[in-house]
Amino acid sequence: MNAAPLPSCDFCLIRHGETTANAEGFIAGVTDVALTRMGRAQARALSDREWPARIAIYASPMSRAQDTARLAFPNRQIELHEGLRERDWGVFEGRPLTQQPPREATPDQGESWTDMLTRVQSAILEICATSRGKLPVLVCHSGIIRAARVLWTTGDAGQRPPNATPLLFQHTGNTLMEKRL
Numbered sequence: 001m002n003a004a005p006l007p008s009c010d011f012c013l014i015r016h017g018e019t020t021a022n023a024e025g026f027i028a029g030v031t032d033v034a035l036t037r038m039g040r041a042q043a044r045a046l047s048d049r050e051w052p053a054r055i056a057i058y059a060s061p062m063s064r065a066q067d068t069a070r071l072a073f074p075n076r077q078i079e080l081h082e083g084l085r086e087r088d089w090g091v092f093e094g095r096p097l098t099q100q101p102p103r104e105a106t107p108d109q110g111e112s113w114t115d116m117l118t119r120v121q122s123a124i125l126e127i128c129a130t131s132r133g134k135l136p137v138l139v140c141h142s143g144i145i146r147a148a149r150v151l152w153t154t155g156d157a158g159q160r161p162p163n164a165t166p167l168l169f170q171h172t173g174n175t176l177m178e179k180r181l
Contacts (some may be wrong), residue, residue: 004121004151007128010170011136012181013145016060016068017042017164025097029089029110029143032063039068042164046072049166049181056134058127060084060141068164069139078139083123086141087116103146103157120147137166152176 017039021028035043046068057078059069062085069078090110092100106112111119127136138144146157148169153176161167166181 005125006152006171006174006176007124007169009128009131009136010168010176011124011128011131011138012055013148013161013167013169014046014068014072014137014139015142015145015161015163015165016062016064016139017071019064022163027089027092027095027097027100029086029093029141030062031093035064035067039064039163040071043068043071046164046166047074051137052135054134055137056127056131057137057139058084059139060086060144062086062141065139065141072139072164073137081123081127081138083119083126084138084140084144087111087113087143116143117147117151120144121151124148124151148176149178153178 017035019033019035019039021033023036057069057073057076058081059065059078061080061082088111090107092107101107104113142160145161145167149156149158152169168179168181169176170179
């Protein structure tokens with residue numbers, strides 16, 4: 001899948017802070033779950049970081065991403081983008097993570113991995129194209145980060161990314177390199 005066109009600029013992805021689903025170990029793709037106390041603290045800690053002067057902040061419409069963005073970037077404009085929502089796991093929503101089907105399988109009443117890759121590619125290309133010289137900072141979900149890895153880095157979804165940790169996707173030739181900020 002590395003044939004995907006490269007975004008026009010570097011971008012930063014941040015998985016939302018810890019949620020009740022993360023803490024309890026269940027699948028919550030499109031299920032709207034709250035941040036835990038730790039998740040709110042993780043998000044607030046991001047507000048202490050040094051950021052480039054010119055950033056554009058985007059967030060998934062899911063409350064866990066919006067809340068993380070608001071706590072991490074107080075008094076900054078946050079633009080919601082539907083393309084940054086997590087994958088719909090269909091009938092597996094609410095089940096234990098141990099029952100999650102393989103990524104390449106399409107869950108009953110859910111979103112296929114191919115459709116998600118297409119959605120994420122489109123969203124990030126659009127955000128980068130319209131960021132007007134600012135570093136796009138996208139507060140999103142594990143699935144979005146894994147899709148970006150498949151699309152533009154190693155082609156492998158990799159391990160679940162940590163909560164509230166900025167990951168820079170930086171141009172290196174015909175791919176992007178992921179590194180923690």
